[in-house]
Amino acid sequence: MRWDRDGFLKPAGPAEWYDGPSEALSGSCPFSPAAVNEDAIAEERFSRASQSDPRIGRFEAAYVGHAAENPFRANGSSGGLTNWVAVERLRSGTVDGVVHVAPADRWSTGRFFDYRISRSIDELSRGAKSRYYPVELSRVLREIRSEPGRYAVVGIACFIKAVHLLRRVDPVVRERITHTLGLFCGHMKSAAMIESFAWQLGTEIGRVRGLDYRVKDERRPANWYRAQLDLADGGNAQQDWWHLADGDWGAGFFQNPACDWCDDVVAETADISFGDAWVEPYSSDGRGTNVVVVRTAELRDMIERARADGRLQLEPVDAEFIVRTQAAGLRHRRDGLAYRLSWRRRGLRPRKRVRASAGLPLRRKLVYRMRYAIARWSHGVFRFARALRWPALYIWWARGALRLYQSLTWSRGWLGKLLDRVMPQPER
Numbered sequence: 001m002r003w004d005r006d007g008f009l010k011p012a013g014p015a016e017w018y019d020g021p022s023e024a025l026s027g028s029c030p031f032s033p034a035a036v037n038e039d040a041i042a043e044e045r046f047s048r049a050s051q052s053d054p055r056i057g058r059f060e061a062a063y064v065g066h067a068a069e070n071p072f073r074a075n076g077s078s079g080g081l082t083n084w085v086a087v088e089r090l091r092s093g094t095v096d097g098v099v100h101v102a103p104a105d106r107w108s109t110g111r112f113f114d115y116r117i118s119r120s121i122d123e124l125s126r127g128a129k130s131r132y133y134p135v136e137l138s139r140v141l142r143e144i145r146s147e148p149g150r151y152a153v154v155g156i157a158c159f160i161k162a163v164h165l166l167r168r169v170d171p172v173v174r175e176r177i178t179h180t181l182g183l184f185c186g187h188m189k190s191a192a193m194i195e196s197f198a199w200q201l202g203t204e205i206g207r208v209r210g211l212d213y214r215v216k217d218e219r220r221p222a223n224w225y226r227a228q229l230d231l232a233d234g235g236n237a238q239q240d241w242w243h244l245a246d247g248d249w250g251a252g253f254f255q256n257p258a259c260d261w262c263d264d265v266v267a268e269t270a271d272i273s274f275g276d277a278w279v280e281p282y283s284s285d286g287r288g289t290n291v292v293v294v295r296t297a298e299l300r301d302m303i304e305r306a307r308a309d310g311r312l313q314l315e316p317v318d319a320e321f322i323v324r325t326q327a328a329g330l331r332h333r334r335d336g337l338a339y340r341l342s343w344r345r346r347g348l349r350p351r352k353r354v355r356a357s358a359g360l361p362l363r364r365k366l367v368y369r370m371r372y373a374i375a376r377w378s379h380g381v382f383r384f385a386r387a388l389r390w391p392a393l394y395i396w397w398a399r400g401a402l403r404l405y406q407s408l409t410w411s412r413g414w415l416g417k418l419l420d421r422v423m424p425q426p427e428r
Helices: 015-018 022-030 038-047 081-091 121-125 139-147 157-169 173-176 192-200 257-259 298-308 319-325 327-339 364-388 392-409 413-420
Strands: 050-052 057-059 061-067 097-103 114-116 151-156 177-183 207-212 227-233 236-240 271-275 290-294 313-318
Touching: 022 157, 022 319, 038 057, 038 139, 050 319, 050 413, 057 290, 061 081, 061 298, 061 319, 081 097, 081 121, 081 151, 081 177, 081 271, 081 290, 081 298, 114 121, 151 236, 157 173, 157 177, 157 271, 173 177, 192 207, 192 227, 192 236, 192 364, 192 392, 257 298, 257 364, 271 319, 290 298, 290 319, 319 327, 327 364, 364 392, 392 413
Parallel strands: 097 151, 151 177, 177 271
Antiparallel strands: 050 057, 061 290, 061 313, 097 114, 207 227, 227 236, 271 290
16 A cells, blocks of 8 residues: 555555456455445344444444543543443453554654554553544554454444455454444545644644644533644644634545545444534533444443443433434435435446435535535645645635635625525525
């Protein structure tokens, strides 16, 4: 896997490898129209699940809350439950290692974050918090094949789906990867986002040795993201995301193009999956709160025991509550995806569980068009600004694009008020 010009990791090989069709690759790529979809994988893995919802999949139970056992909540971006479950699997002896994303030594690896296998609680705990950064599994999959044991994999929806597709054809991986922990996902960013943040915080990417995408501050609402760059000289630079030209997540700056063709927000093929509780009063609680979807009886029983022991502070919720916490993401992956599938396009056509449809109000169509344009143009404008050594060019463009996007989406500014007159906002 190598970096491409836009800051994504892509497979690298000889020309004949790219040109030759491969049945194995077609069946194992999570975005391939030849691969089985999330419903089929869930039917295989969770056929006995007691509940099902077309938006969040099959499940045994769902909860909202946080880890009461220290220090998980304080050390995590949200309620600390992803790390708690991973640690619990290790200390119970259910797994021998956890595959997860952790900070990397960028000077030796060329990456700020990478997948690793942690075999101790201390190692695992150092990998807590969110990482909006390109990663890939090739190295840890080689380690899993060479080192017998039972492994749990933590990842976003497409990574977990890819693991299950690989398990279908690789008996060693099928035997050794025994648990999957999913993360709710809006979309993934390119590595260029860090460099853009550095520009806007008055430094250069060469001086950045690490970063925290979501600095936790209990005095501020959980959805007030603040980024911190750790610098080589021991200092740091911080800024709230909403003050950054590309800090509005929903606008799609630096988005991976594949994310526009995904219909899984909540990691439906994972044994258990975790997200942020983006509804009040939880989104205002700076300590962080998770929503959790549990799909196996084994993990449901583990959660219930921990609730009874006071180690987890969780309340049962229904599918509708989970959907409300992820309303924006689900709109983009349902209504928005249906609209994008209706566009004429060349090449491979995605095969999704959502049917193509252009039956949306004009303003919603413009919002989805604008997001699509920002996601693609941000890469090229950034490359051009970097080549000219003129960061202000990208920042000016990004601020202008953001103003237009927010006028369309949130009716902000004079343009938003004008749009409301001629093209009223549809009800969400």
